[in-house]
Amino acid sequence: MLKEIIINSSTTQTRVAITEDGKLVDFFVDYSENRRMVGDVYLGKVARVLPGIKAAFIDIGMKHDAFLHFSDIGEKTKELQAMIDEDEADDNVDRVAADEEYAVTQTKFINGVPVLQKGEPILVQITKEPVVNKGVRVSSAISIPGRFCVLLPYDNKIGVSKKITDYKERRRLRVIAKSLLPQNYGLIIRTVARGQAEEQIKDDLRSLLKMWKKIQDKARTGTPPAIIYQDVSTTSSVIRDLFTSDISKVYIDNKKVYREIKDYIVLAQPELSDKVEQVRTEEPIFEAFKVEDQIKELFAKRVPMKSGGHIVIEHTEAMVVIDVNSGKYAASKDQEMNSLRTDLEAAREIARQLRLRDIGGLIVIDFIDLEDEKNRKKVYDELKKEFRKDRAKVSILPMSDFGLAQITRQRVRQNIMQALNETCPVCMGTGLLTKKSHLIHEIDEWLGKYKVGAPHRSITIKCHPFVGQKLREGVPSALTKMQFKYMLRIRLDEDNAFNSDQFKVIATKSKQDLTGIITE
Numbered sequence: 001m002l003k004e005i006i007i008n009s010s011t012t013q014t015r016v017a018i019t020e021d022g023k024l025v026d027f028f029v030d031y032s033e034n035r036r037m038v039g040d041v042y043l044g045k046v047a048r049v050l051p052g053i054k055a056a057f058i059d060i061g062m063k064h065d066a067f068l069h070f071s072d073i074g075e076k077t078k079e080l081q082a083m084i085d086e087d088e089a090d091d092n093v094d095r096v097a098a099d100e101e102y103a104v105t106q107t108k109f110i111n112g113v114p115v116l117q118k119g120e121p122i123l124v125q126i127t128k129e130p131v132v133n134k135g136v137r138v139s140s141a142i143s144i145p146g147r148f149c150v151l152l153p154y155d156n157k158i159g160v161s162k163k164i165t166d167y168k169e170r171r172r173l174r175v176i177a178k179s180l181l182p183q184n185y186g187l188i189i190r191t192v193a194r195g196q197a198e199e200q201i202k203d204d205l206r207s208l209l210k211m212w213k214k215i216q217d218k219a220r221t222g223t224p225p226a227i228i229y230q231d232v233s234t235t236s237s238v239i240r241d242l243f244t245s246d247i248s249k250v251y252i253d254n255k256k257v258y259r260e261i262k263d264y265i266v267l268a269q270p271e272l273s274d275k276v277e278q279v280r281t282e283e284p285i286f287e288a289f290k291v292e293d294q295i296k297e298l299f300a301k302r303v304p305m306k307s308g309g310h311i312v313i314e315h316t317e318a319m320v321v322i323d324v325n326s327g328k329y330a331a332s333k334d335q336e337m338n339s340l341r342t343d344l345e346a347a348r349e350i351a352r353q354l355r356l357r358d359i360g361g362l363i364v365i366d367f368i369d370l371e372d373e374k375n376r377k378k379v380y381d382e383l384k385k386e387f388r389k390d391r392a393k394v395s396i397l398p399m400s401d402f403g404l405a406q407i408t409r410q411r412v413r414q415n416i417m418q419a420l421n422e423t424c425p426v427c428m429g430t431g432l433l434t435k436k437s438h439l440i441h442e443i444d445e446w447l448g449k450y451k452v453g454a455p456h457r458s459i460t461i462k463c464h465p466f467v468g469q470k471l472r473e474g475v476p477s478a479l480t481k482m483q484f485k486y487m488l489r490i491r492l493d494e495d496n497a498f499n500s501d502q503f504k505v506i507a508t509k510s511k512q513d514l515t516g517i518i519t520e
Contacts, residue, residue, distance in 0.1 A: 002248050007235065007261075008285050009254035014235045017291045018242065024294040025389075026242075027356050027416070030234035039231025041125045041142060041215055042066075045224040049116045056116050057135075058124055061225035064135030068124060072139035121224045128411060144208050144215075145231070147240055147268040148193035148201050149177070151208040155186025163191040176201050182209070192244050196269075204268070239264065243272065250276045253285040298357055298416055305349055309342045313353065315417065319362040322350055326368055336375065339368040343379045351386035360392065360411025369403045380405065434501035436470040439463075440478055443471075443503055450505070450517065451486045458489040458508040467503065468494040 006017045013031035017024055030036065044058040047065045057065035116122070128137035144151040158177050160170045173189045176198050181187055193201055211229070218228045232240065239261055243250060252258040258278040266273045279285055286292040297303065304310045312323045324346040326338065350365060370376050376399040383405065387394040392410040399405045443461065463471075471479040471492065483490050491508065498504075505514045 003246055004248055005238070005243065005250040006285060006289050006291060007250070007252040007254070007257060009252070009257045014257065015286070016235055016238050017286065017295070019289070019291065022290060024291055024356060025352065027295060027298065028234050028238055029416070036231070036234045036237070037126045037129050037136060039126065039145065040227060041123065041229040042138070043219050043222045043224045043226045043228050044122050044124050044138070046116045046118050046120050046122060049118060058122060058138060059225050060124065060138070061227070062135060064130065064133070066124065066126070066136045066138040067134070068138050068140065072127070072141065123219055123228070131411065144211055145240070146204045146208045148190055148196060148204045149208060150188040150190065151205070151212060152186030152188065153212050156184050157186045159188045161189060161191040164194050169194060173201070177205070180205050200269070236264070245272065247275060251279045251285065251289070252276070253279050303349060303353060305345050307342060307345050309346065311346050311349060311353070319364055320359050322363065322365045324365065324367050336371055339370055340375045340378065343367045343370065344382050347379055347382040348386050351383065351390065354409055355390050357416045359415045360409045363407040363409060365405040365407065367399060367403045367405060436467055436500070439467055439501055439503065440470060444482060446505065447482055447486045447488065450514070451488070454488070456507040456510070456514065457487070459514065460491050460493050460506045460508050462493045462495055462498060462504040462506060464498045464500045464502070465494040465496060466500050468492045
């Protein structure tokens with residue numbers, strides 16, 4: 001399989017595409033006005049504690065306070081506090097005090113429940129980016145990722161990636177980690193560490209320990225709320241986490257980005273440096289690699305399938321709903337087999353689309369109805385198989401009798417639709433516009449109530465230009481009819497800032513807002 005990473009960088013954003021045999025399988029966007037936050041470490045301050053929902057809100061200096069669930073308070077923090085609670089006068093206090101890195105994050109626990117005090121400082125790390133009106137989600141279990149390892153300062157366990165299956169290699173990597181890892185620290189050894197030289201892994205670990213020392217120093221001297229550590233950009237994290245030996249090539253169209261990535265790889269994993277290549281073509285790099293059209297499909301609700309069927313992806317406030325349609329597909333006269341083939345193809349495409357669009361949360365899929373329980377299980381098994389390729393955590397329930405499959409997928413950041421789109425100022429994100437004739441009817445009703453004892457005979461109607469155009473249409477126009485009907489002098493003030501279903505009535509001379517006046 002030909003697996004490639006293609007990077008397109010411009011003045012406003014950097015886009016990263018990962019392809020397998022030319023087919024887009026992963027897509028990331030890095031842009032200046034919405035920087036990647038996951039992995040950033042903050043010195044926060046407890047703003048509110050809500051035992052009823054087992055959570056606290058932490059002030060980290062953002063518009064919305066960060067959400068910290070009690071389950072996201074690190075286990076090591078619990079163990080350290082348990083030592084203090086047992087006997088504050090014994091030697092354990094000295095042992096804990098010696099580990100100064102825990103000073104900011106120690107939290108008192110009673111019956112296993114953390115007792116957070118309003119206003120106290122706490123060191124937290126962002127685990128999920130903000131979505132709509134929700135703030136970021138944070139954890140006090142800090143982790144610092146490197147090329148080959150992930151340092152866990154508040155843990156004491158050594159884990160090895162499950163993808164490293166060779167027993168001798170797993171043992172070798174554990175021995176390397178134990179030889180350098182300080183007491184009371186934890187470490188996760190990443191898949192990319194497989195087969196790497198001992199000195200390279202140790203260099204990576206030393207670098208992470210130095211980074212943690214800097215974080216400690218900033219946390220001790222900082223005043224909350226304050227950012228203590230920023231993780232690398234999306235582009236750099238993709239290279240750090242996903243550029244492995246199975247990648248055939250990395251193509252980059254920007255000299256600066258090429259030099260940064262090349263220098264990093266030469267330092268971290270020199271044997272892969274020849275795979276990094278700067279591309280100079282007259283046409284855009286994504287066009288040259290036939291990726292641009294595949295990216296455009298990510299913004300469409302309707303996704304076609306090779307069989308002739310299609311899936312429709314709809315976003316709602318609570319969940320994402322996906323509908324599977326067979327279209328004109330009919331490979332055989334057996335309806336059950338036709339439905340099964342379409343559902344199996346849809347299962348593969350849905351798994352791919354959720355990865356590409358980075359859709360998280362609750363997803364409900366309405367598959368084509370299948371009568372045979374064995375066939376429903378085949379679709380369920382196909383979903384499980386395809387989602388094994390996904391780096392996000394995914395839970396799948398078997399298909400119901402109604403043909404519905406329910407999935408939860410780990411939400412780390414905004415999905416592509418949220419990240420690259422803004423709410424439409426006309427429809428306010430509903431995708432629907434009030435009929436202009438209906439809004440004119442509402443204006444007419446308002447004027448009918450207002451005319452009884454109207455304090456002002458000269459008024460101004462502020463509205464969107466679409467509505468103003470409708471009011472002026474025809475001979476006589478709706479505006480003229482209203483003026484004669486209600487004996488009012490009416491002028492229009494068209495404003496693009498108004499929604500198409502909104503109007504406001506102003507007294508022309510006094511500029512008083514009359515919209516809220518209700519007369520019987």
